[in-house]
Amino acid sequence: MGDLAGPPVISTAGLTKHYGTVHALTDLTVEVGAGVTGLVGANGAGKSTLIKILLGLLEPTSGRASVLGHDIEHDSHDIRRLVGYMPEHDCLPPDTSASDFVVHMARMSGLGASAARERAADVLRHVGLEEERYRPMGGYSTGMKQRAKLAQALVHDPRLVFLDEPTNGLDPAARTDMLRLVQRIGTDFGIAVLVTSHLLGELERVSDHVIVLDGGHLLRSSATGDFLRRTGRMLVEVVGTETERDRLGQALAQRGLTCRPRGTMVAIDPPASDVAVHDLVRDLAAELGLGLMRLEPDRGHLEDVFMEGAPRA
Incomplete structure (x- = not known):
């Protein structure tokens, strides 16, 4: 379960992001513990904005936040070294194999050539792409592309992963498989997970803790069991x-x-x-x-x- 009794994996205080008159996040104060945390809300609720701020890719209008004990304003490089990120949108080079791509991402994260190849083979096996890893990713199905994105987020053995809409575009069977993988990351691998979705029901099945955003505001944050009373x-x-x-x-x-x-x-x-x-x-x-x-x-x-x-x- 997401154990908020220990030190928080993520902590925000009054976090706010405005784009002119558009308020993407407003005064968000929340803590995220270990395990799998679902970040839920409709499209435009502020989920992706929050992740990009936590990664240091966006500067907040006001407020503070820390990730794994590192302040987002001063330690964004350290945060990105310790965190894996699976973006929502397709970003894979179509002429590159999953193996070459994941090895490259491992090298970019600081792993040596031998360790990168070993880790890439291991993580591609875990996400179910072992037999397809040498094919160009341009010929992959949507489900395979999502698995490749997940693999690159895990290859450097992060302490925390941000998974932005990992079930986006998947059919029901592939969605179930992806959610099972997400749950394994938090349980079998022991990596803290923050996973976003606009499909409320699916995160009930895999999350220890749920944070609900509505129009950039915190609507509720509590253990999943409290929602399912x-x-x-x-x-x-x-x-x-x-x-x-x-x-x-x-x-x-x-x-x-x-x-x-x-x-x-x-x-x-x-x-x-x-x-x-x-x-x-x-x-x-x-x-x-x-x-x-x-x-x-x-x-x-x-x-x-x-x-x-x-x-x-």
Whole structure:
């Protein structure tokens, strides 16, 4: 888990970045610990701006920040030596093989020729490009290009990696594989990870801690488990189409329960009176001739943070 009890991996205080009248970040004060931290927000929320400031590629308008104990204003060179960075946009030379590219990036990070080749082969194997490493990257699929970008971010054995939208453009299967790799970096490799995404649900699966940005403001920062707490609502799913789902929802409403469709399921709010919801759902499903597939507690999701309109920090 992202352990904020130890020294923070990243710390910001009042960090602000304005482009004229555009406020990319406003008074951001947050700490990031070890493990995998998800940085979540819609496009334009300030995620990429924050990473570029932490890397010393952008100068903040005001505020302070440190990365691995190094001040961003005075120690940006040291920070870039200790950190790996996977940018969001495609930046790979198309006529170069992944092996040559990752070896080159390792040499740029200060590794000798032999060590660079060894590390490149090792990290390309870890990201699943071992058999494709000698092909020109211009012929790679989007998923392979993302893996090559991830490999160059890891090749110099950094203490922290910034992964900017690593699942961008991937199909569902490739997205799942990438998220599994991200989780391994934080657990098996022991490297701290700050990973960004505008897809809120996917970071619930791999992050120990989540930071939510909205329009450059900090909306919330807490352990992932705190987001996924029980809400008191119940979710019920029956066999069939939306028609069967709605039949059950209408019957529950007639019994005084507040409910609404949630995808293929019916979400039931906590009852005002002492109603045995499980028994009522079971009995109504039987009465209506519906097959009951599942009945389970609802848990919070990252989307709920935005829907609740939480106060900005």
